[in-house]
Amino acid sequence: MLTVQRGVSLRPYTTFGIEAQANYFADLISEADLETLRQLNELTDLPKLILGGGSNLLLTQNFSGLVLKLSLGGxxxxxxxxxxxxxxxxxxxxxxxxxxxxxxxxxxxxxxxxxxxxxxxxxxxxxxxxxxxxxxxxxxxxxxxxxxxxxxxxxxxxxxxxxxxxxxxxxxxxxxxxxxxxxxxxxKVPTFHTGYGAISETLAEMGITDETLTIRAISEAVIRIRRSKLPDPAEIGNAGSFFKNPEIDQAQFDQLKATYPALPGYPLTSGRVKVPAGWLIEQAGWKGYRSGDAGVHAKQALVLVNYGNATGQDILDLAQRVRASVLEKFGIEINPEVNVI
Incomplete structure (x- = not known):
């Protein structure tokens, strides 16, 4: 049976672990709950926020409407x-x-x-x-x-x-x-994708060859890589990659490459080049930076973190400073991947 709660803390429901409250909150465990919800006329006109795992969300304020936690399984x-x-x-x-x-x-x-x-x-x-x-x-x-x-x-x-x-x-x-x-x-017959990032190197470290390659091996390699680079939200609040990797023109990439020979780039079918935002942020000097409880992760500059009691605005202010710094140094605008509320 659908239960609508009032004044619910959203801190446990987001991986950033930032304190914010929902005026109304409901956990949807079946499609029947949606129909029940529609019959509650007092909630019809409220703004609504759909919440999954809360892993791509930065809350900068309380939510005055209805948060719908999606728990449909199977x-x-x-x-x-x-x-x-x-x-x-x-x-x-x-x-x-x-x-x-x-x-x-x-x-x-x-x-x-x-x-x-x-x-x-x-x-x-x-x-x-x-x-x-x-x-x-x-x-x-x-x-x-x-x-x-x-x-x-x-x-x-x-x-x-x-x-x-x-x-x-x-x-x-x-x-x-x-x-x-x-x-x-x-x-049914896999196509292996091992050419991006450190997958090939990690597979080699695992003793996996072309003859023994499986989707399970690739999965295990990816898990190893992610655990080595990304903080566990249960230990340090974060939303994974905070920024998208920017795409730039080939001419701009070539110009930057002449100045920064180590600049990585991944050619796209569109003729543009994808550049790792984490590399740009690290080169701009932000890796490991901390201000109060808001920071840039020490192992992966693409990840902004909450060391305990940062507010959403603290994280957002830091993100804006990082963006401005990268734009000034490289002439590249990096945009948030995280949804900001």
Whole structure:
């Protein structure tokens, strides 16, 4: 039965661990809860915030409306064909749990996305990605419920308007739908993605060769890398990568490369070059910086951290200083990946 609470602290529900309160809060564990919610007329006109794992969210103030915690569960194979397995997961399923389910069953496609925090429902919203793979590459469709009308709609790939850490749910349809389930098209015969980051090096350290390479090995390599670089939110509040990796013109990259020979770059099919934001931030002198309880992580400059009692505004102020510094030094604008409320 749906219960609506008042004056709920959101600190336990976000990985940044920042104190902010929701005026109203409800935990949605079934689609029936959505219909019950629609019948509560006193809540109809309130602003609403949909909360998954809270791993990509920075709260800078209390939320005066209704926070909807998405807890819809379940993982199942819905069909297969000669090449693919189609796996559907509830929007509230923990993302890494889904990845481990697929790896255990040898369903290929999600292994490079191991250990990303958050829930399945947030994955297409953010078009999450890591180590050369993005959700849109394995996405089949999703089912979402309109918060106001209760209408259930199926979104195909084109409907989602995927971009780099972008989708229609962050813009034109922001806050309008709750993603109830996502279906992924996974491969029976894997295509290995080992050329991004330190995957190849880590696989070699693990004693994995081309002959012994599996999706489980790639998953384990990614987990090793992430644990070596990224802080555990249970120990230090953070939202993972705070900034997107910027894309710049080839001419600008060549010019910067002449001045900074160590500058990494990843050519894109568009003709532009993706540059690691973490490298830019580190070179601008921010790695390991701390002001009060807000800081830049000592091992990965892309991660902003809350050492205990930083406010959301403290983190946001630091982010703005980092952005200004990178722009001044390199002429490159880095933009937040994290959603700021």
């Amino acid at each position: 993982i199942e194979v819905v069909r297969d064909d000669e090449r693919h397995i189609y796996v559907r997961a509830g929007g509230g399923v923990v993302w890494h749990d889904l990845v481990m389910y697929c790896v255990a069953n040898n369903y290929a496609g999600l292994e490079n996305l191991s250990l990303i925090p958050g829930t399945v429902g947030a994955a297409p919203m953010q078009n999450i990605g890591a180590y050369g793979v993005e959700i849109e590459q394995v996405f089949d469709h999703l089912e979402a419920v309109h918060i106001e009308t209760g209408e259930k709609r199926r979104f195909e790939h084109a409907d989602c308007q995927f971009g780099y850490r972008e989708s229609v749910f962050k813009h034109a349809l922001k806050g309008q739908y709750i993603i109830a389930s996502v279906t992924f098209r996974l491969d």
